[in-house]
Amino acid sequence: MSDQLPDGGDELSPEEIEALDARWSSSWTPGEVAQRLAGIGTPWCVAAGWALDLFRGRQTRDHGDIEIAIPEAGFPEVRARFPGYVFDAVGSGRIWEDASPEELAAVHQTWLRDPATGNYVLDVFREPHDGDTWICRRDETIRLPYREVVHHTRDGIPYLAPELVLLFKAKHTRPKDRRDFDATVPHLTGAQRATLAELLARVHPRHVWLTDL
Template sequence: MNEMKGFQKPWFIAGGWVVDIALGRVARQHDDIDICIYREDVKEALRYFEGWDIKVAVPGENRLVDYVQLNDLSLPRYCLHLFREKDFIEVLLTERKENDVLFRKNKEITMSITDFALKDCDGRPYVNPVWQLLYKSSNPRDKDNDDFISCLPIMTDQQKKWLAKGLRIMKPESEWIQRLSS
């Protein structure tokens, strides 16, 4: 991810690409690239992307507003849309507390930073696929179900347990829970 090479804070590839990275192959087409950073590093990201057109996604309203000041990113807002000519990057702001990353939709769900922040064989940082799948589970589209099915055979027992536990909290009726225990 060339756009992030000079960024000096932790960052991770997120979204559907994490499934492909974990699989070691491109399993499906992707519309964009999502990057995850810790919320505490947002000022550094804003400086880093100076010169880009920065928009803030408004949760639940399906709209973007111009970024003007840091308060524009107050919770519950968590997503920046960055535009420069033909380039587009979505930046997801993630909270952490000490050595744990907090799941945005329910802060009782956590994952240790060492389990959350993975690297592929080329050293590219990416979010643990099960973290991403838990987000995708809330209202799964066909591509989200495909991502789950693709990931299932490569999940460790620890990843399956973590995802099943998160699903029982977030979406207890999820069909994925039974598949995780099979």
């Protein structure tokens, strides 16, 4: 991603950002996303809170939206799966509607919008990578093959490894992130807990979660 945001776009006030929540009321489920991306060549996975529910095997709470992660180079293939929809680029409190390639290149977060309703249905994270190697956008020294990063449910829905989901959630530690941590850690294997502790120590030294691992 570019270090400099592009010109244009709309700066959103805190009230406008809060009002966007209502536009996610029609967001898809993981199963619906999997149906739309069936057979796609680029690796992808459900991320964030939904990924933890897929790991645990059941929905444990309401989700205001749904996020998926893909390698940056795979975005054109993903984009081609959604004719009739529009991608908006989002970052640093700004939004670029129907974003140009230059605007998309400047941020990693992309919202898929239904132009007929104005509602958002899918949040696409375009991640750094080196071929088949996933690169953590919080610390580029953390690199893992996609075969280790992407797990699958019994019915084949791909989701981000839970220890990596919690690593990303550790940055803000909102109340829902703490609840997700508390609900997920008992289900992690010893190896997953050790990996999460190691990565937290690298990315967020002295994080409060380290004492719980």
